[in-house]
Amino acid sequence: HDKKAKKRKHEYEEDEEDEDIKPKKKTKDKKVTEGKKAKKEEEEKWKWWEEERYTDGSKWRFLEHKGPVFAPPYEPLPDKVKFYYDGKPLKLSAPAEEVATFFAKMLDHEYTTKDIFRKNFFKDWRKEMTSEEKSKITDLNKCNFSDMNEYFKAQSEARKQMSKEEKQKIKEENERLLQEYGFCIMDNHKERIGNFRIEPPGLFRGRGDHPKMGMLKRRIRPEDIIINCSKDSKHPKPPPGTKWKEVRYDNKVTWLASWTENIQGSIKYIMLNPSSRIKGEKDWQKYETARRLKKCVDRIRNQYRDDWKSKEMRIRQRAVALYFIDKLALRAGNEKEEGETADTVGCCSLRVEHIKLYPKMDDQEYVVEFDFLGKDSIRYYNKIPVEKRVFKNLQLFLENKQPEDDLFDRLNTSILNKHLQELMDGLTAKVFRTYNASITLQQQLKELTCSDDSIPAKILSYNRANRAVAILCNHQRAPPKTFEKSMQNLQTKIDEKQNQLSAARKQLKAAKADHKASHDDKSKKAVEVKRKAVQRIEEQLMKLQVQATDREENKQIALGTSKLNYLDPRISVAWCKKWDIPIEKIYNKTQREKFAWAIDMAEKDYEF
DNA sequence: CTATCGACTTGTTAATATCGGA
């Protein structure tokens, strides 16, 4: 493998040299140019999935890149833009002013009214002040940022009003930056980097009730950055007069650069785009693990049902938790450090206060009501009848506990995953989410697709299948602000189309009558034309109606996350091939790039 | 066994680009 990689790397360099001599050699013959073009196309269509993978745990042999793009330096405000303290204008030092602008930009946001946000912001802001400023500015409520706020609003308005040429110029500059910094060479191939820009400084906005909201996210400098590349590559150069924190050559990891963020103290990375080999291989592998689970899921289910009867509490808890993870597609639920993050839970970290038991509810028995905040503080609410044994176990787990006690006090994700590992190689809690999502899509597609439906109707079925998964995974969204209006607009269009249709039908009728009377060629043609028109309008109307249904059903559901992360793309590709649906109807450009491997390899008979 | 770290995936939202009709 090593040799192969080195050889290819060499080829690539030759290619580059080619580029260099191009201007000099004007008479360069056509064959060479064409050869190059072919090579380039070949590069674009590189099928990494047809190559062997590394088996030694290394992720690459060769890695070369230009390092990250840093946030632009702070530009002080023009003098006319004032900050007022206690009603009087006050000129701030540059560092204090910069932090003040972060707050000023957010004035319209609800965040800035929240106590914790204000407290955290003010504390961190004061750290940036000169001692003079610090002694003057002691109360955030006496700070008036509105002039600054208006200035920024005007700025963004001006940006919108820019001329076409100016906008074009900015676009080109971005493109240049992308071309220069947005790609790397990994082994023998040029690959797209996911996030090559360093996050600019600003105020941290956590999600949900985050104890650290409003804290200052500091500016990242070259001295904070660890570069990862290969020894024999052209190393990225730090900006003039600066140094990297470290340059390392670790091919056991996939990242190109990293830094430690100051809010949680966690590490952030620059990594490759989902279309890259390194991400694609991993993604593919994920679905293969889920498919292996498919083969032994019955055994595992029998096992945990058995374990509900265990003498040992820890085993019963483990078995009930696993049942929830399997049936409800809950996340594993790692413990979190209190006070560091918003209070959210997953399965293993559920507390007594998050469930309610109802021996009888309406016409159902043994109902469990879940109500908790999950990842990103998204509420999970569900009422679900469970088997009697599960219900009895839950009652047992709840005995003598306070609302804030753990439901599964003898269990955590580490214990659970160790157990799962014993049941199947590579099995962890999240595999159940992937498995259940993908199997649901496949089964729903089978159930919902009608062979004689039109293409739009088939796509509606696809979206419905996708929706079933999104509901399972609790991928909700707030209804878009403009939802009602856009629904109305669509309805208006439908009404108009309906009128058009009846008008067209009338015309067709008239044309037919005309033809009956005259029997000439011209009237015959007219009938045909009208018939076509009716047909076209019928089709358009149907399309609109399908669209309306789809949108209505999608009001509170977000399909993106499941499509991107949980559904084996080969299921969708196979479905498209089977029903002759263009893949573009299901996946947009980015998605097609990410799933290129699946589009290439899945046939219409693919089974998850 | 627990706590922490490191690397990676999964998730929402805001910003921006594109589309389609007036």
Add this chain to the structure above:
DNA sequence: TCCGATATTAACAAGTCGATAG
């Protein structure tokens, strides 16, 4: 051609899970 709606992308936060140190 302009404008608002919709689709796409960027940004970045928040999870999962394995490794390691104490």
